[in-house]
Amino acid sequence: MKKTLSRRIVVVGAGGHAKVVIELLQVSGTWDIVGLVDPSPAGDAVLGVPVLGGDEVLPDVLAGGVSSAVIALGGNRLRERLGRRAQALGFDLPAIVHPSALVSPSSRLGAGVVVMARAVVGTEAFISDLAIVNTGAVLDHDNFVGIAGHVAPGCALAGNVSVGDRTLVGVGSAVRPQVRIGADVVVGAGSAVVADVPNGAMIGGVPARPLRKKESA
Template sequence: MSELSNSIILIGGGGHAKVLIELIKERGDYQIAGILDPKLEVGEQVKGVPVLGTDSELSRLQEQGVQNVAIAVGSVKSNLLRATLFEQCQELELNIPTLIHHRAIVSAEVVLSAGVQIMAGAIIQTDTTIGAGAVINTGAQVDHDCQIGNHAFLAPGVVLSGGVTVGDHSFVGTGAVVIQGVNIGEKAVIAAGAVVIQDVEDGALVKGVPAK
């Protein structure tokens, strides 16, 4: 394995990992050293990247010179696993870089925390803040003055109008639309295709048009 300081390990080898592999290879900022995933066999490959074992291998890989890691586990409603893995990597003092697809549009006035992932076609407008480990997925649109919490997950095609707040660990499903000024609480779930026109409480699940 390479001991270059720009090598990176992906934790997770599913569909989200495939998207990140292409993003990382196209940008060229990091060399992907391998994937850690308990559901895959050692030696198996995902888009040409070898599976090295489970996340229990992180300490050994770190000793060999790996300094960077990406949380490549996707999300369906719950973001707990992503957050847990993120915290484990922080405890090991590994770097969790922000990853932005070169075909995303991100205002220079956006504040990005550690480990944010922004996929192809996403648009993020001025004076928005995105918390640690959050994912802005393919084609999502985040307008001005939004606040996206830690480990929040915006699925493909989500549209947030100006001044929307998405709480920590919340999940906004594919194609959901949130009108301006709405506050989505922590650990809330917005179903795919929902149209949110009023605030959503912590831990709530809302769906439909308008979302209830």
């Protein structure tokens, strides 16, 4: 019987998003998870994978011969920051793709990208470093997702859509062809985005309109 060699990887994060990433790695058949890193975990293990400690353990993990990491944090800004820090320490951030996802051979995935179950990354799409294409999201041809962007579960992005750095496209949203969504935008759940969106906006609804931001936001 053919034996496949698994590669060792550390998971940064131990919350809800990390749980899904851990399961992805477990079903991939490619990765052997050595542990989780989280400064304030809810417990000492997630799905049977132990928490090793806070970020301070990462140099020891690297010194122990584990050179791959995945940043499994849902917050876009935090994921970008910790991803860059892990790279600076010397970790490789591979793109992680669920076996049931469809990723076009002409698309490109940056470092640390995670593509979840049943997602589709279309022809000549470009997904930048540390972005998430979440469960069942469909990105059609020529899409662009910026650094640490997040296209949430069940979204449908038509052709030539651009999503800026650290932008969240909320669960179940649809985006019309050629629309450009800026950086640091939040698109509310279930929205229909039919026009370009400026940097830093929070929008929602069908069609999507600017939403009231909280005083503290």
